[in-house]
Amino acid sequence: MKQKKQNSRKILKQIARNRKFFISLFAAVVIPSLAAALFSVQMIAAATTKVPVQQIPAEFYGQYGVGLLAAGVAVAGSCLGAGIAIYGAASAGAAAIAERPETSVWILILAGLGEGVAIYGLLIAILILGKLPAV
Numbered sequence: 001m002k003q004k005k006q007n008s009r010k011i012l013k014q015i016a017r018n019r020k021f022f023i024s025l026f027a028a029v030v031i032p033s034l035a036a037a038l039f040s041v042q043m044i045a046a047a048t049t050k051v052p053v054q055q056i057p058a059e060f061y062g063q064y065g066v067g068l069l070a071a072g073v074a075v076a077g078s079c080l081g082a083g084i085a086i087y088g089a090a091s092a093g094a095a096a097i098a099e100r101p102e103t104s105v106w107i108l109i110l111a112g113l114g115e116g117v118a119i120y121g122l123l124i125a126i127l128i129l130g131k132l133p134a135v
Contacts, residue, residue: 033076067132071125078121085114 093107 033080036076037072064132067128071128074121074124074128078124079118082114082116082118082121085117086111089114 089107089111093103093111096103097107
């Protein structure tokens with residue numbers, strides 16, 4: 001009976017720990033991402049309304065806004081993916097280094113590969129912004 005209580009307490013502690021992780025992840029990633037998205041939408045709206053209509057043809061309005069949004073999504077998605085990759089590499093790497101210190105170089109390489117995902121997203125965003133019409 002004592003064994004079952006101890007096992008159930010361990011399971012409840014794990015659930016509570018995971019819930020704290022997801023709440024902190026939500027607070028650290030989702031809320032700032034939504035704030036940045038709303039800010040960028042306001043910037044797009046302000047940029048399209050303050051520019052005189054004679055300079056930009058009407059068919060470019062939708063393309064320009066969607067292009068800016070696509071660049072933002074590319075950067076945000078790749079940075080989120082890179083953060084998750086680095087989190088996994090760092091947490092598993094800390095445990096691996098504690099057991100075998102000679103693996104530290106490999107852990108740094110794996111964390112660097114996760115960092116490359118963010119750089120690829122930035123590159124895609126630059127390519128998208130390069131294809132937009134000049135304003």
